[in-house]
Amino acid sequence: MTSQKVIDYLSSNQDKHLDDLVEFLKIPSISAIASHHDDIEKAALFLESELSSLNLKTEIIRTEGNPLVYAETEQLENRKTLLFYGHYDVQPTDPLELWNSEPFNPLIKDGIIYARGSSDDKGQLYSHLKAVEAYVKTGTPIPVNIKMIFEGEEECGGHTIYEYTENNPDKLKCDAVIVSDTSLYNEDTPAICYSLKGLAFMEIRVKGPSQDLHSGSYGGTVQNPGNAICEIVANLKDTNSRVLIPGFYDDVIELEEDERASFKSLNYTEDTLRADTGSPGPFGEKGYTTLERMWARPTCDVNGIFSGYTGEGAKTIIPSTATAKVSMRLVPNQDPDKIASSFISYVKSICPPGLDIEVENLHNAQSVMVPRNGAMMKAGANAMEAGFGKYPVFIREGGSIPIVGTFQSSLKAPVLLLGYGLPNDNIHSPNEKYHLDNYYKGILTTAHLLSFASTVE
């Protein structure tokens, strides 16, 4: 049973918890843009300061990359240990003109906070600190050993946390890893995610003329990198959205019947997809439903493409270069390295003549599958029920949280993906938001988890 003092503290300190979150969100800790280096440092120090104030033994772990923030309670024998993970870095904000408020000047309106990082992942990781705060400030003993580690390179594909986890499995040893960087199934339905997709992120660069050419003087005489990049990308998939890279589907674990039935019971409709995305309609691999495509089928998508003149009006040039960023979302048992290598060979083989081509594997992530019936998984589900008032559904996610795979393999502990966000929180997009109700319920969930996990056999 969770202490009533803790629960009461949380309900009477919501305004304070919101004010604190606003301060955290004001720090523009964009890891992908070098000029925000100082903000990364500032966000790490912000966490260190708050964790120290909760009497946790706290350290900033200096690495070649962005700092890790680590904290732990006293580690007592014969009780469970939970490792909490999150990331304090955020996505870039462009296109800035589509934001209705400033990304780093949080706007609170109708029970929602709008800011970059509010849902992904500052708001969610911060829940764990506020749950600990409730125990500490009310003098309630925390019944489990807590470890917390927060990184600053999640949004830019950095390697620091991976190397640190692989090199320090004893320090991070635990009975379960808690990651809150996903979402509820919908506003009324809490969820635990038991499978994540992997990722192979590729960049294709083709180069033709040494500089942009006058398209009148030279059009039709040399290969146009802009046309060529389109030809390459167009040949990555067939018209049924089947990926054409050789061997792409060889290792895919097909969906089990009970999973397909469970997904179907969620009644995800075309209208919901339209409302969630603003897209004119569903489109994807033939033979699968939208949820199956989203959660359990591998994909291949352009994330960015550019070549030549992109300003207003006309400029008649043959571009010198063209670049496409393409990511493949991979499902359990697909090996990102193998897929990336197959992608590179295939793309080079279909590159039109008269060009130089480079294909780079920018970064990879392993897919993840957590058994749905473990005891810690049950404790997590019960905590969500206590926090959100409803027993969670078990879902998958199309996104990747690469560190989850590393936690599983290095720490040999189950990873509980207790997501407090919403699918339409606009993460990675303009007007990212976080519902305050979910923020408070998330804190309560973590507070319950500290109690429930302590009784797991």
Next chain:
Amino acid sequence: MTSQKVIDYLSSNQDKHLDDLVEFLKIPSISAIASHHDDIEKAALFLESELSSLNLKTEIIRTEGNPLVYAETEQLENRKTLLFYGHYDVQPTDPLELWNSEPFNPLIKDGIIYARGSSDDKGQLYSHLKAVEAYVKTGTPIPVNIKMIFEGEEECGGHTIYEYTENNPDKLKCDAVIVSDTSLYNEDTPAICYSLKGLAFMEIRVKGPSQDLHSGSYGGTVQNPGNAICEIVANLKDTNSRVLIPGFYDDVIELEEDERASFKSLNYTEDTLRADTGSPGPFGEKGYTTLERMWARPTCDVNGIFSGYTGEGAKTIIPSTATAKVSMRLVPNQDPDKIASSFISYVKSICPPGLDIEVENLHNAQSVMVPRNGAMMKAGANAMEAGFGKYPVFIREGGSIPIVGTFQSSLKAPVLLLGYGLPNDNIHSPNEKYHLDNYYKGILTTAHLLSFASTVE
């Protein structure tokens, strides 16, 4: 026969003609930059003053745009009339740091004058004034009626000259238009350009989701505009670079055998193309040589394409939109409006499902073809032979000079493109130059033309 007095005058006045050109080049008449408005006026007045001093009836034609400078000799019956066209405005000078001398303080070195506008187009248009000067100063009757019109908006896409020509066909009525705003084929080979390509410039915009989506959350479930634009562009041409737009080739005038032979005799090699473009190799429509592709085959090229995240590193989004700028260079008898309309229908028909699409025709230009065997063309070729010591080759150009189409359609006269520049004169680039030898030979050519044109039947 051209008067020997005229020829002698020209050879003994080269230093004076150079000094006069230097004064003209010192005026920084950049039409694209508003702060140079007074310099535009100054350049127009410079021409007016010189034309008046040659006893031509001269006027500054005031319009909403930059002034036109018009001049004419007495217009006698029963003799030929030549209309000379040129532009006194010049390109901007940036990047200034790449100039080895000041753009508006002409440097003369090793028989070359370096200055903005030296080749494009002040040096060339000024040749015509100096040829007239030779007749006037030696008291030699000019055997044709001369009209001259010079504009100040060629480098900024202004419409003044078009409107004036269309509205005043009687005033500009003539037997041939002389345009010196192109170049010799190379240092040793004078050329007359008898065909210019037309243009249809298109923009394709596709829209999927209402905003960028997380590619993990929604990848595989909605149409990706980045992939879709590639599919569309890839289907504009086949692998042999044949354009797939229905009816695209229907009205194309195929090359004549003597044209192919003439192009072949110029020995344009793959190495020359590589050196000129820095491209790894030639590539284009099967069944045609590089010069044929460049000068006489219609093309379809991406000028710019953009979608999604185009910065450094990785950002895993499904872009909301994608845009491609595509221009088609058209050859004689292709109708830009008809081609643009066919492009729009075709692109809409091949657009993948799950998207909204817009296709816009940003602007068009008519192709131009001047009969190679007209009497005036022959007079022009003979004048070039007399001026440059070698009979010119007949070439085409891949670029468009829109005013030429307007002269042809409004004045119903052949347009002689007598280019006195060189292909590597760095027009529109730093260190623009003009070879003095070509300047003097150009003046001599125009002087001969005034004589030769008078005897055309």
